[in-house]
Amino acid sequence: MLSENMEKALNKQINAELYSSYLYLSMAAYFHSTGLDGFANWMRAQAKEEDVHAMKIFDYVNERGAHVVLAEIEGPKTKWNSAVEVFEETLSHEQKVTALINGLVDLAKKESDHATDNFLQWFVAEQVEEEASAGEVLNKVKMVGEKGHGLYMLDKELGARVFTPPAGEE
DSSP: OOOHHHHHHHHHHHHHHHHHHHHHHHHHHHHHHTTOHHHHHHHHHHHHHHHHHHHHHHHHHHHTTOOOOOOOOOOOOOOOSOHHHHHHHHHHHHHHHHHHHHHHHHHHHHTTOHHHHHHHHHHHHHHHHHHHHHHHHHHHHHHHOSSSHHHHHHHHHHHTOOOOOOTTOO
């Protein structure tokens, strides 16, 4: 059984993961409107990944005999000035999510909730990957610039991303 504090914290994280999905869909729409369909594809795949994260926590809360309480999802930003700005925000957002996950781990440890601590370790590792991925694309966008052949090639590269759900999450 989850403590009341942990139940509330995990429900907040479900909302945060759904917001992340919503944010990345908004970024996909922005990229589509600028003709960067490969960038839009990358963001759509990212949004799907965030949905999986939300559902993973959703299922865990239910498995522990607690109640999922869905809250309103804040509307995301809809306009950016450049691909660099989008990926700077993406990296910053992933760092924020990392801090949220770390806070959940701290709470689990404080409450000696070993099962939740164990469950959250997957997210700890996942956030390392999320930050690295966002940082890699940000560095590439900065390297190639906002126009020209480099951006075209990067758009093609990002367009090749295919979302693959983690094993058992299909």
